[in-house]
Amino acid sequence: MAFLVAHFTQIVFYVLALLAVLGGIGVVTFKNPVHSALSLLGTFLMVAGLFVLRHAEFLAAVQVLVYAGGIMVLFLFVIMLVNVKKLQPEAVFLSAQAPMAVLAGVLVGALVAFGLLAGKLAAAGGVPAALQTVDGKVLGNTEAVGWLLYRQYLVPFEVVSVVLLVAMVGAIVFGLKSASLDRGEGRAER
């Protein structure tokens, strides 16, 4: 009992982390795309839990609101709309992408190992100093995020939003073009 109370955070962390990894494995192993999407949803929710552990409630809420409640729903929408259940690709164990994937995996693993060995990650424990007080405000980390985002990092934030806007416009242009080519102009208006 005393152990549980003392190590409560760690225990929760490892449970969440394990579930998140399992969800990630589920994404790539499930045959049915809907099941894969639901695994990804599980991973998102677990990651939101990890954010809560790090006292980043705002991030957790946004993670759930945007990723779980928005983006994943759209994924499911598309999967169900085109009904890809019947379009199973042939099972290829090692495709052309495999060597690159292995390389990427090794690189990421090496990075994490280096970070752990060099002690860089261990120092990041506890409540991040930046979030404790920002400009003398400690009222809640939402406000702290706001202060950081709209004061200190205003320009990068705006640049990112412009990049996203451009990406969105591009996506719409591509989508419209193929729609009007395939189905005639009239159908696009419906």
Place this chain on the structure above:
Amino acid sequence: MTVSSTQSLTERHPLADAFPGDGVETIGNDADGHTVLAVDRSHLLEILRQLRDDDRFRCDFLSDICGVDYPDRQQRFDVVYHLANLDSGERYRVKVAVDEDDAVLPSAYGVWKAADWFEREVWDMFGVRFEGHPNLKRILTHEAFHGHPLRKDYDPGQRWLLTEKDIMTPEWAREEQLDDQHMESQVLNLGPSHPATHGTLRTVLRLEGENIVKAESEIGYLHRCFEKMSETHGWQQVIPYTDRLNYCSSMINGVGYALAVENMLGIEAPPRAQVVRVILSELSRIMDHAVCLGANLVDLGALTNFWYFFQIREEIYGLLESCAGGRLTVSYARIGGLAHDVPADFEEQVRRLLDYIPPFVADVDKLITRNRIFRDRTEGIGVLSPEEAVAWGWTGPCLRACGVPYDVRKAHPYMGYEQYEFDVPVATTGDTYARYLVRMEEIRQSLRIIRQAIDNLPGGPVITDDHHVALPPKEKVYTEMESLIWHFKLIFEGIKVPPGDAYHFTEGANGELGYYIVSDGSGTPYRIKVRPPCFALYQAYPHILEGLLVPDAIAILGSLNIIAGELDR
């Protein structure tokens, strides 16, 4: 036994010159003034084309195609085309005889689209093939059916079992289709048991998302071959069957049938019966429109209006019950008049209804007519141009919503409709909203007719005193020898309708309700063919759907008012 297939033919008919070739065998007029042509099969199509295109005829409207079986004749089947010029009101009947061994005719689908399902019905019922028909399949019976039920030698005792593998599936719905983006378009069965069909209708849809790419309708789930049953019953006994055609307005069907037989007998119902028939028919029309609009609005999510309309229907049923005893199937009309007189408080009850109905209609009007959501759902949805509507054989409120002011009550007045002052509402857009508006206005116009009729309700008997048609009163049967003989002969032999054929049509709640009757002079009908207005309406339905969405399909279906009892007979 042979039945003369035409009557009162003259040697030189004024229109005989229009057909210089030898395709037309005989031409003449029947007692109703309809032009009757007997045509040779080899020239059928060109004569039909001429009837449509020639300025002397301009038959833009094919109202019905039906078969008649004469087993003793050399050429066994007659196929009868009922045509009309909607502008002049002239009616034509084209008959073509075919052999049993070589029962093939050219399809008239290329001339009038309305021929589509009517030809399928003739194929189904008589086994006459139509060459060039795009989709000649059974329509009222099912895929596992053998034989053709309306042939005189078909044994109605046979049973045919439909198994799952035989269920009608259109060619295009059988296999998966992928478009060029590898997206699968799915096949959806709308019906036969679906909340929006309000009966058993089935429409197979191919969908891309919710867009309808292709559609085909299947009917016949309620088919009971009422026309076959009529052939073994007396003339009066057919009336209960007619109640089950359009069961939302059963009075109109019975009256239509009675009028058709009276027309062949050359008698007329007494004035009181005529006026009561008008009042009850118009009330039935209100009821039918109320049910149609109510159901249509339920399908669009507006349940409250359905209840308002059903309140109207409930009260009208009350009146019908007090007159006829029955509510849904009234069986109140008789050949020669009515079953019995109306109750003493009839006038009072009708006047109460006249005050009772308008507030409900006004409530719905306020809730719906200018409702933004309703208009967005219905305006521009399910549009049919006037030409197309006529070509598909549409009649009634749906045709008038397309802008064609054809109403049998005005064009060919019967039952004294010429005495009443009423307007025929016409819309121009031909969409679902227009059909709603026309029906709403027709409810008001019907109320107007009823008001005039109840003000001039004459006294007197409600059934003809021609005792070759109607039974003499009981007290006379017991006291007079002559009446006893009439009673005996009518019960044992039935009404003797003179041999011949006639097509009589009235304005049903859904449009032109026609009865084509062939009599051989015996006490039972030789052949009765009903022209149900729904049949023509519904055959256009799958064609309207293409390019629309599933919710539109629901909105349109409700506005067409498809009544399965009338559609499948």
Place this chain on the structure above:
Amino acid sequence: MWAEILVIVIKVVVVSSVLLTLVPIMVWVERRGAAMIQDRLGPNRVGPFGLLQPIVDAVKLITKEDLTPSGVKGVDRLLYLLAPSIALVVAISVFIAVPFGFDPGLKLFGHAIDGFIVAPNLNLGILYIFAIASLGVYSVVLAGWASNNKYSLMGGIRASAQMVSYELAMTISVVGVLMVSGSFGLQDVVLHQSGTWFGFIPRWNVFPQIIGAITFIVAAFAETNRLPFDLVEAEAELVVGYHTEYSSMRFAAFFMSEYVNMVTASSLIVILFFGGWTLPGFATPAGWLGALVSIGIFAVKVAFFLWFFVWVRWTLPRFRFDQLMALGWKTMIPLAVLNFLLVGAGMALRNL
């Protein structure tokens, strides 16, 4: 510490049982209200005014057979069974961040009750509500997917598109309220609305932010899948959409979650735009009396909006799907953004 836990347990039990008790009451109100609007009687046989009808309904649903459609196996069967639970769990857990009364510093077992709200220290407030509520769509999508039925699937697809679209409008329309009250906490939002302007206009957010209030209420209708936005069910088109195949208590779970969602939505409308438990010119008395009076005021306001939900349902027809999406994206979201820009401009002008 035990007192603290006890207080929380009492809050959880009271709130969830009140919520679930409201469901049968709302069913009765809905049915009798519909009957009143539609000129008929409605259920009036069981108990006085048919008040016991929902209990009979519940008994019927509990004793009915729980069916699983054929062809639903493996993981899909798990999803099929899980979907109704998700609906109910999400609907109830949203409510823990909703305050429903004024707390003048009351104590229970020697421990402060910390306001009439289950989770007082959640500094996320409304953000938590939106985050959890956004998960509610999964119950509909999974039910539609796992039912192995084309109509259900179409209901699920419609649900996913509809809910994502209207969530955006709903979230943006609240931003104005959060800006003026300067907090995510709903208690602060209510406190900010006490008092009057010029002595007679209540300081309710609905008056300065009428656009936001309207967009929020409309979006709330869409999020709760009520007419005119019940395209997910649309009985005439999709039979009943995602819960076509469900029977017994699993169907009831969907049904109950709809009504719990209505209560939550009405509470949020009252808290965000109609002053919560405050009344202008009315000073809440101290102690438990004040708490009860404030809860009563809140309940009356919520009851009005619950009736409003019923009222609208039996008045309007249903949208078509593409019209619904067009309304959401082309009208609602721009209006919500306009509201928040207007509020921002107003605040900036006042600070000049």
